[in-house]
Amino acid sequence: MIGDVQSPPSLDVRDVRYAYPDGHVALHGVDLTVPRGDRVALLGPNGAGKTTLVLHLNGILVATGGSVTVGGLPVSQDRATLAEIRRRVGIVFQDPDDQLFLPTVAEDVAFGPANLGLRGAELAARVDEALAAVGMAEHRDRAPHHLSFGQRRRVAVATVLAMRPEILVLDEPSSNLDPASRRELAGILRALPVTLLMVTHDLPYALELCDRSVILDQGRIVADGATTDLLADSDLLARHRLELPYGFTVRR
Numbered sequence: 038m039i040g041d042v043q044s045p046p047s048l049d050v051r052d053v054r055y056a057y058p059d060g061h062v063a064l065h066g067v068d069l070t071v072p073r074g075d076r077v078a079l080l081g082p083n084g085a086g087k088t089t090l091v092l093h094l095n096g097i098l099v100a101t102g103g104s105v106t107v108g109g110l111p112v113s114q115d116r117a118t119l120a121e122i123r124r125r126v127g128i129v130f131q132d133p134d135d136q137l138f139l140p141t142v143a144e145d146v147a148f149g150p151a152n153l154g155l156r157g158a159e160l161a162a163r164v165d166e167a168l169a170a171v172g173m174a175e176h177r178d179r180a181p182h183h184l185s186f187g188q189r190r191r192v193a194v195a196t197v198l199a200m201r202p203e204i205l206v207l208d209e210p211s212s213n214l215d216p217a218s219r220r221e222l223a224g225i226l227r228a229l230p231v232t233l234l235m236v237t238h239d240l241p242y243a244l245e246l247c248d249r250s251v252i253l254d255q256g257r258i259v260a261d262g263a264t265t266d267l268l269a270d271s272d273l274l275a276r277h278r279l280e281l282p283y284g285f286t287v288r289r
């Protein structure tokens with residue numbers, strides 16, 4: 038998708054630094070801009086700082102230095118701002134069960150927008166729209182714990198979409214999915230009219246969904262470019278402990 042140059046970027050991370058309370062420095066000055074409508078993969082080996090960075094995007098962690106701006110609004114700990122930032126940044130965590138806790142799918146999807154004050158027909162329309170976007174409309178009255186893992190992941194995506202986020206952040210969206218569910222989710226994600234930042238170790242998934250990728254390693258962005266170029270660079274991948282599946286090659 039082509040970035041919208043008229044509006045502020047969905048995400049603007051400037052020189053973000055973060056040290057955990059034990060003194061471990063996890064981010065050493067990260068810069069990342071994601072224009073509205075783009076899909077970007079965030080790659081990197083275990084311990085690179087990907088989760089730490091994601092937790093800065095909606096103010097769960099507070100940077101030791103630098104700034105994060107979402108759709109032009111700076112992340113801050115001010116209550117009203119933080120509530121708006123959390124609406125704008127929809128994070129889908131790896132385990133859908135962290136996001137589903139109500140008796141029915143529809144109630145789980147309604148939870149966020151109801152907290153924003155939506156009621157009645159407006160709320161119902163929001164729920165229908167989000168469930169339709171992930172192909173789960175027919176399951177609206179089922180119990181989330183009766184669904185398959187792949188279906189629960191889709192519902193978790195719907196809970197976030199129902200907030201009409203500025204940016205959808207997905208943590209390992211393809212993990213634990215069988216090949217058909219993985220492919221179906223890719224189709225769903227590709228069709229969403231939303232800015233997307235996808236954290237993944239699944240390099241073919243990054244290639245399939247994101248024109249652009251960034252590689253984070255030891256708390257620093259070490260590459261930022263076309264996914265095809267990055268994945269075709271075997272030296273770059275090896276330097277940062279990234280591996281394509283056996284037999285999978287990428288040509289520029």
Ligand SMILES: Nc1ncnc2c1ncn2[C@@H]1O[C@H](COP(=O)(O)OP(=O)(O)OP(=O)(O)O)[C@@H](O)[C@H]1O
Nearest residue numbers: 057059061063081082083084085086087088089090
């Ligand atoms: N609560 C914590 N206290 C101290 N250090 C931490 C804490 N959480 C993470 N770290 C350290 O910060 C660094 C970055 O961790 P992070 O979880 O952000 O990496 P990641 O790229 O998400 O890794 P993975 O791919 O394994 O999920 C690691 O060195 C990790 O050990």
